Amino acid sequence: MKRYYPWLIAILGLLMLMVSNGLTITGITAFDPSLLSEFGWSRAVLKFRDLLTLLLAGLMAPFLGMLIDRVGPKRLALVGSLMLAALYFAYGYVHSIGMVYLIHVGFAAVLVAAGLNVAVIMVSQWFVTKRGVALGITLVGTSLGGVVLPKIIVAMLPALGWRESFMWLSVVPLVLFVLVLLLVRTPAQMGMQPYGARDAKAGAGETAATDELPDIGYAAAIRTPTFWALAMVAMTTFYSILSVSAHLFLYMRDMGFDLATAGNAMAVMYGMAMIGKFVLGFLADYYAPKRVFLINIAIMIGGAVLLAGMKPGLIWYALVLFGLGWGGLYTMIQLLAVNAFGLSSAGKILGTITLLDATSGGLGIWITALLYDHFGSYHVAFLVIAVLIVAAFIAGFRVRNERQQLVLQDAPKPAMR
Template sequence: MRPLIPVGPRYGWVVAGTLTVLLAVSHGLLSTGISVFDAAILADLHISRAALKLRDVVQLFTGGLWAMAIGFAADRLGPRVVIYAGLVALGTALLGYGYVTDVRQIYALHLLLAFAYSSCHVVVVLLVLTRWFAQRRSTALGIILAGESLGGSILPPIIARLIGDAGWREAMHLLALMPLALAVTLLLLLRGRPENYGQIPIGGVARTALEAPVAAGMTMRDYLRSGEVWLVLAIGATLFYAGGGVAAHSYLYFSDRGFDPAWAATSLSLIFAGAFLGKSSSGYLSERWPGLTVWAAFQATMLVGVACLTIATPLSIWPGVALFGLGWGGSYTLTQAAIMERFKGPYLGRLSGLIVLVEGIAAGLGSYMGGLLHDMTGSYTTAYLAMTASVAVALMLTRLLSRSVRPLRSR
């Protein structure tokens, strides 16, 4: 199909904008939009919060497994084929969600949503970015990942209104139309390699603050023997435990404190508005100051935010939501930037898939443990205390990484 916009020397930014829209819609639906349905689903199906939130474990764990396969498939079939398949899966699952009558059916649908999640995830984004950008990759990545937060900020109030007007089942059916519209947009704008159009990637070869040289001859086993890889895995896991937990429970957290559905949905919007600012600025900042220092600063902001939510006073919860969102957005982007810059090369898809698997398990565990600890104690205090400790551990590990960073060498 002929491109809607002619492919020129700066077309990489059109690709970046298109991927931003992709993540805004797909992750806005998958990461936060479905959470707005929680109260209605709990009331309709008469299930516990822990039972409902087990779906997140199913989705994120399975999504991580899919991510490893998708990184392999995208290298051979092209990222666009993978993305289109994921959008079909997303629309089908949302349509089916409107007919569920049992929590086991929800688990089955989240197996399908796991594929959709991974097909429109950072693994594919990183592969596309390395084709279109030689410079400014971290800035472009921050803009694209900000799309997740843009969708997470805009969609919850809209979905809450849809549920109020049409009921939660009909609202699901209406949302199932969004992936179809998105697929048409991508068909017109998302292009393959720039070389196919007589172009070259934007900029020249340049190292960013998070980048380390990759020695020739490195094998996958060499990477997995590197302590640096395992430190990044551990940092990602601890950050995603807290990030996944707070995002999954924010709506119910505010509902428990007597806020009406519109204000509870606003808490999600505020988290993702802050995350949008953190994501869109963090890549730019990491290209101008030491990347690990910027990463640690965003983690510290995230730590203050979740601590404020744990204290849970009337004066702390709203600033806590905003600070958490800002810190989480920047930390999320720079975690992915660390992967892209430090481990780029022929194994980027597999390495990023492995890290997404670990992050997915951690985020799902944060969501599930948040529900379980709430059910056991009757409040979110213990759950949020665990999330606070998790971010503190990530900050300490990042400090350790900053002291141990050195170029990877083949063995």
């Protein structure tokens, strides 16, 4: 059993992200038509909730990143899962937009306590080699939430209505709480070494070699071009993917598709993202991670351009490319950050990137809604998205392995003859 425990942790990370991201960001959009129909809010008024969630999650992330480094991911994940259960149950009783906003303030804490950074660090500490594959498995969870939860919600709505559906879904985070309580351990607590630690000592493999390098502290990391290049890519692409995913249900309904087909569209995009996270994370263990990183952004550009064209016959091709490119990119941002700076300050480094990309993502959802309300369609909003991803591609060339650069700079220079 111990032999497979690192992979069990990777799968548990997948489930954590499926629940936390799926219930707060992706799956919850399946309720949007019901909420707009019942309360008559504009899209900008409703989507301001997502700006609140992501902006506050970003602001909290650096501080809770310090907590991750001090107390470990398990305690935060337990608190986050309990909070999510309580908030989802409360959602079934909302009667005003103010109550919705208040619940989404709570979602911000959930995303930080039981979300991306916690899962990445929880899994990374179990792997020296095969870290790309492990993170790829874990980050499939964000996509799996977008595939599974909207279809479950669409099936529940006709029979239960939106209020009772929220209440029943509150059981899901409680199941996550039990799994985290029973299964999450560190390698030291299990009396084990991380996967591939022996290979690292032997100097085998690119990831192993990277782990032999000295870590870079937070203060030094944020002064490097790599940190800001990764932050730029994260900000522009989070703006893009969260905008598209948050508005996809409404967009498909505007195009005349029924609720089930809108759910299928979400499943296609996040299904391709799920494939991208695993396959391209796997490739990053065998090819230069930066090259895989740039290929991901290029694929995402292709999907964004097709989406901006607003052609019904091209929507499915656009969603395939957009999801595939984003899925791999999502994995690569985390992997490149850990490889470039190490694990000792990973909570603060990833927390700061989360502050920037979550703020950008929240603004993207809200700005896209404002542009829709102004122009009466998503055409201009999706053009903005395409331009931003091109900017991400340009920024991606500035990413490098800062730990390796540090060693090269400190190496003695050959004597001049």
